[in-house]
Amino acid sequence: AQKVTQAQTEISVVEKEDVTLDCVYETRDTTYYLFWYKQPPSGELVFLIRRNSFDEQNEISGRYSWNFQKSTSSFNFTITASQVVDSAVYFCALNSNYQLIWGAGTKLIIKP
Amino acid sequence: ETGVTQSPTHLIKTRGQQVTLRCSSQSGHNTVSWYQQALGQGPQFIFQYYREEENGRGNFPPRFSGLQFPNYSSELNVNALELDDSALYLCASSLQREATYEQYFGPGTRLTVT
Numbered sequence: 001a002q003k004v005t006q007a008q009t010e011i012s013v014v015e016k017e018d019v020t021l022d023c024v025y026e027t028r029d030t031t032y033y034l035f036w037y038k039q040p041p042s043g044e045l046v047f048l049i050r051r052n053s054f055d056e057q058n059e060i061s062g063r064y065s066w067n068f069q070k071s072t073s074s075f076n077f078t079i080t081a082s083q084v085v086d087s088a089v090y091f092c093a094l095n096s097n098y099q100l101i102w103g104a105g106t107k108l109i110i111k112p
Numbered sequence: 113e114t115g116v117t118q119s120p121t122h123l124i125k126t127r128g129q130q131v132t133l134r135c136s137s138q139s140g141h142n143t144v145s146w147y148q149q150a151l152g153q154g155p156q157f158i159f160q161y162y163r164e165e166e167n168g169r170g171n172f173p174p175r176f177s178g179l180q181f182p183n184y185s186s187e188l189n190v191n192a193l194e195l196d197d198s199a200l201y202l203c204a205s206s207l208q209r210e211a212t213y214e215q216y217f218g219p220g221t222r223l224t225v226t
Contacts, residue, residue, distance in 0.1 A: 004154075033212045043200055045155070045217040052212070091154055095211035098168035099145065102154030 002027045002096045006103035013082055014111050021077045021106045023092030029053075034075045035093040035100065036066065045091070051075065082110045116205050116218035124224045125193050133188040133221045135203030141216070143167075143209045144186040146178060149200040149220070161186055162209040190223075198225045 003026040013019050025034065036048040049059060051068050059066045063080045079086055087110045093100040117136045125131050137144050143162045147155035157170035161180035175191040184205070190197055200222050204215035 035214065037217075042219065043222075044219045045202065045204075047214045047216060050212075050214050093154075098160050098162075098209050098211055099157035099170060100155075100211050100215065102156075104152075104154050 002029075002094055002101045004092050004094050004101055004103040006090075006092055006106050008106045009104070010107040010109065012109040012111065015084055016081050018078060018080050019082050019108065021079075021090050021092075021108065023075045023077065023103060025073050025075065025092070025094045027073075027094060027096075029096075033095040034068070035095075036075075036077050037091045037093065038088045039091060039105070040088040048077075079108075082108075084110050084112055086110050116203060116216050118201075118203050118218035118221050120221060121219070122222045122224075124226065127193055127195060127225055129193050130189065130191045131193060131223065133190075133201050133203075133223070135186045135188070135205075135218055137184045137186070137203075137205030138216050141205035141207055142184050143206045144180055144184065145204045145206070145215060146186070146188050147202040147204065148172075148197075149202055151199070155202055158188070160209060167209050193225045195225050198223060 005024045032053045034051045038046045065078045067076045089105045089107045091105045092103045119134045145160040146158040149155045159169040160167045164180045177189045180186045200220045202220045203218045206213045206215045
């Protein structure tokens, strides 16, 4: 069965520090998609990135970067030079037919 | 292009009552998925509607039901409310039913059952 594990329940760093959020997944599918979403205190889930299983290139978008490693079934998310506005709960998700399987989320606190 | 909207924002109901939550999908999206998110947890898939038909269902009892209308907006109905139904209910729309496409979420409806 598909499963997504985000072992870090909460991370707290000081502004401008780099921080990495871990995501480990389990699936028997040969083709699959992974996602990261951000959920600020307002509650709305905001899409960040989608990655398919055939594309193992790292992705960088501004201060955000993602490291996908099929060999370790991981899809980690790094924020460089963190800012207070990055404070939120971050979710990793895996597709399974018509639904997304979600991790429990990592609460990220950025202190000024 | 308008985003996904949900109503109401907050709702308080009594155990045993029935509730209807509403969702308007993003323009051009024909698929709506509903999720339940308990406090401190990730979302759990309830069901998906594609072109007015239920296309997939998670591990939720039949008292959770839904509808999708010709304009692709959707309703989630919950009968015989239980205390454990207290959660944030999220609606997401997407271009296709396969979950390989990104889903765009509304702000959610916070349901409290007392």
